[in-house]
Structure formats: structure tokens, C-alpha cells
Amino acid sequence: MKQNGKKNIAIMGSTGSIGVQTLEIARANPERLQIEALSALSNADLLIRQALEFRPNCVVIAEQSKYGYVKDALQKHDIKVYTGADSLCQVVQMDTIDMVLGAIVGIAGLKSTVAAIKAGKSVALANKETLVVAGAYVTQLAREKGVNIYPVDSEHSAIFQCLAGEYGNKIEKVILTASGGPFREKQRELLANVTKEDALQHPNWNMGAKITIDSATMMNKGLEIIEAGWLFGLKSEQIDVIIHPQSVIHSLVCFEDGSVKAQLGLPDMHIPIQYALFYPERILSSYPRFNFRSFPNLTFQPPDSVKFPALNLAREAMKAGGVMPCVMNAANEAAVGAFLDNKIGFLDITDLVEKCMQRAFNIAKPTLEDLINCDREIRIIAAELCRKKI
Numbered sequence: 001m002k003q004n005g006k007k008n009i010a011i012m013g014s015t016g017s018i019g020v021q022t023l024e025i026a027r028a029n030p031e032r033l034q035i036e037a038l039s040a041l042s043n044a045d046l047l048i049r050q051a052l053e054f055r056p057n058c059v060v061i062a063e064q065s066k067y068g069y070v071k072d073a074l075q076k077h078d079i080k081v082y083t084g085a086d087s088l089c090q091v092v093q094m095d096t097i098d099m100v101l102g103a104i105v106g107i108a109g110l111k112s113t114v115a116a117i118k119a120g121k122s123v124a125l126a127n128k129e130t131l132v133v134a135g136a137y138v139t140q141l142a143r144e145k146g147v148n149i150y151p152v153d154s155e156h157s158a159i160f161q162c163l164a165g166e167y168g169n170k171i172e173k174v175i176l177t178a179s180g181g182p183f184r185e186k187q188r189e190l191l192a193n194v195t196k197e198d199a200l201q202h203p204n205w206n207m208g209a210k211i212t213i214d215s216a217t218m219m220n221k222g223l224e225i226i227e228a229g230w231l232f233g234l235k236s237e238q239i240d241v242i243i244h245p246q247s248v249i250h251s252l253v254c255f256e257d258g259s260v261k262a263q264l265g266l267p268d269m270h271i272p273i274q275y276a277l278f279y280p281e282r283i284l285s286s287y288p289r290f291n292f293r294s295f296p297n298l299t300f301q302p303p304d305s306v307k308f309p310a311l312n313l314a315r316e317a318m319k320a321g322g323v324m325p326c327v328m329n330a331a332n333e334a335a336v337g338a339f340l341d342n343k344i345g346f347l348d349i350t351d352l353v354e355k356c357m358q359r360a361f362n363i364a365k366p367t368l369e370d371l372i373n374c375d376r377e378i379r380i381i382a383a384e385l386c387r388k389k390i
Contacts, residue, residue, distance in 0.1 A: 008096050009124075009277070010037035012088065012112050013103035015046040017208050018126045018152065018269060022101055023050060025274050029283065037091050039104070039112075042066060048073045055079065057096060060088050062108075089115035099277070101152070102127045105210050106333050107326075107375055110134060114368070117147045124276035126152035128227045129333075133326045134371050135230035149231070150276035155224055156231055157272035158250035158263035163232075164280070166255070174234065175252040176224055177244040178303065179204045179267075181216040184245065188307040194346045196339060204247040204267045213336045217349050218303065222314025226325050229318060236318045241311060243301045248290065266290050309350045313357065322362040323374045330375040331356035334382035343386055352385055 009026075013019045019038075026033040039060040040047040051059050051074055058080035061070045067083040074081055082091060085108075092100045092115050100116040101124040102109050109127035116123055117138065125131070130138060142149055151157050155176045163171075182201045183191055199216040200209060207215070214220035225239050247267040254260050265271055270287050305312050310332075317328040335352040338344045344352065356378050363370050 004034075006032060006034040007277070008034045008036040008098045010039075010092055010094075010097045010100045010116075011035065011103065012039045012092065012100060012109060013041075013105065013127075014038040014050055015040040015043040016103055016105060017211075018103035018273065019101075021269050022103070022273050022277070023054065025270060025277065026054065028286070032283070033277070036094065036097050039088055039091070041104075041108075044070050051079050052077065057094070058082060058091060060084075060091055062088065085111060088112045092116040092121060093119035097121055099124060101273075101277070102130065103152075105129075105208060107133055107329060114138065114141065117141050117145055117149075120145050120147060122148050122150065124150045124152050124273070126273075128153055128223045129329055131227045131230045132223050132329050133375065134368060135226065135325070136321075136365075137368055137371070139230050150279055151227075151231055152269075152272055152276045153224060153227070154267075154269060154272045155251045156228060157275055159228065159232060159253055161263045161275065162251070162253040162261040166253075166261075170256045171232065171234065171238065172254045172256045173238040173240055174228060174232065175240045175242055175254065176221060176228065177242055177247070177249050177251055178218065178221045179215070179247045180243040180245055180303075181218065183216055183307075184243065186307075188304075188347075191307070192345060192347050196342065199339075199346060204245075209340060210333070210336055213339060213349075214332070216346070217310050218308035219310035219314070219332050219350070219353075221303075222310045223329070225311070225314050226318045236315050241303050243303050244298070246295055246298055248295055248298055264290055309354070313350065313353055317357065320362055322364045323366045323371060324357065324360065324362050326366070326371050326374045327357055327360040327378050328353055330378035331382050334379045334386070338382075338386045352382055355385055356381055 011019050011022050035054040035056045037058050038050055038056050042063040044066040060082045064083045071081040089112050092112050099122040102113045103126040107129050110130050113130045151160050159174050200212050202212050221241050228239050249262045249264050252260055252262040317324040331353040335349040339349055
């Protein structure tokens, strides 16, 4: 940390929804946060605008074809420009960085998160796939390096907040809330013909395309079940899911004495991001406040596991352990990509995931290399299934 007392952060995935909101927090707190590094996959124009405003030490554009364009735009502003996954891993290890915010979508965020932990950096984690795919490896590495992982997902942030001051008090179970997505009221047979435009219309949250589709299938909640297990040391049977259409209660923690704590707020990611950045301090913000008068009815219902089989697939993967969560995640990423490219239907997404899980061979104690190889192989299988229309 610099002598001026600012926390120096690197934002991996700065042009996505979480990255943009993190920069809004930095903009509102210039005396508290210094942006040291930014990265983007391919949105070069937005990355350039962000770099010109926040003047980081360096930026990384993952898509190599955009490297020259970004470098030319920033070279006279004393901002270093790098490209490629290896550069991303090197950047997060810079001595000047205090915290890395991991907001790269999918398994693409795994290597840079691992590199940050190896370098002893605190991690604010918005990339749930990192723990889904490599939870055992990442959490063990964090323990060895004495690194804190602060959850950014609203549900896991809610659990984290509910556990403040509860050290030593045993958790009976946690309850993750879910909006139910855009198809909560639709019958399963009607989902066969929904389009990607339909699926991208989330009722409460403004998120990127991949996460929004995951919410529509409820795979997002399946991934969160596995992530919660690693973050809070829970078994599958200790993690429940409940549909809460208003998205006001973000999660609940049930203790062994029967007490239940919940964290409430408007469906806005600024607060969980800010909590992770400044923990344990809660700093003043100007974000809209929750008002019970605006929500006179908070409703709940159990999820329909027949309509949303992703939840059961996630629990099966979690119980199987080994590479199976990696298999599930890789198949899902491939299936969502195929759906967004209009190659398969909406219901085909979870069908493809299930078929890949059935075909996969489990490795009980995988290395990081095993997981990376597994991810690559499952994507090949998923592509073959897509060509055969599953």
C-alpha cells in the first residue's frame, strides 16, 4: 500500500458489469482506492476510456488482435499495455497491488486468480467458476499463502455479512435466494421455444449475457451452491435454495440454536463489491436505500427441480467431487455459448451438461493441470454433441 494510504487494486475484467461498477466505487472514493491495473477480453474502446480516466500502471487486453490499437491509444500517457493470459498472471503479481478483484467470466478467470493468491494478494472474488472448478486447490493454496478471499456474489456476500461476529457459532444451514429468472412462471414445455432474447430479459438484475442465461436455467444457483460449500466449509445438504422473486433478501444463515439471520438490500451489486473492497469497514455510500414500504410483500417458493434440472446436476457434481464440478462447468459454458450462437435450444443447455457428466471419467484428487485438461476435453465433447444436436 502506498504512503498516501490508498488501497491499490487490480480489476480483472474491468469492462464487464462487475468491473464497471467497481470503477464507479473507485470514482466515488478517490482518496481510498488507486487503480493499478485493468484488464479486458476484447472491449478495447471501453478499456482505453477507463485507462485514460483512472491512469493505472498498466492494462491487459486479452485479445491479441486488439493489442496494437490499445497500445497506440495509451503509449503517450505512460500506461503500459500487455496482451495474453500469461501477461494477466504476471500483472496481478506486481508488488504495487494490494488486492485483485477477479471479475473475468468463466474458467478464464482461474489462472489469474491462482497467480494472485500465489503472490500473496487478497482476492475479491466475483468469478464463481474459480471455486466451482478448482475449489479444493484454490482454498488450500489460500490457506498456505495466508490469503483472504472475499466473496463478491450478492448471495455469498450476504452469508459473509451474516457471519460477522459469529465466530465459533456453528452453521446449521444456509439458504441461497434466487429470483427464479425470466421463466419462473412458465411451464417447462413452453421453454423449448424461448429465444436468447427472451432468456436475456432478467427481471431484477443487470448482468452479462453468460450469467443472465445461467440465471434463466438456474445453473447460476447451482454454481453458487458449490461455491458456498468451499467458501464456508459446508456440505451440499447444508445449502438450500429458495425462490424469492423480489431479490431483496440475498441469503440467510440458520444457526444451530434455531436463529436465522438475513441480509437485505436492493438488487444492486455496488454494496457487495464495496463490502469486499473495504472489509471490515462499511463506508458511506449514496446508493438508493431499501424501504419496506416499497416491498409490502416478500414472497418465497421452492424451486422446481423438474423445470430447472441444473440444481440437481450441481448437487450431483458437488457430491461426486474430483473433476466433476469442472466437467459440469465446462459443459455449461460450452452449452450457453452454443445457445447464444443459436446452435441449440434453451432446454438443450442442461441436457448437454447432463450428457457430458455421464460420459466423463472422474479423477478424485485432480491437480490444476488435470482440471485444465478436463475443461478442454469436455468442451470438445460438448461441441460434438452440439453438432449432433445433442
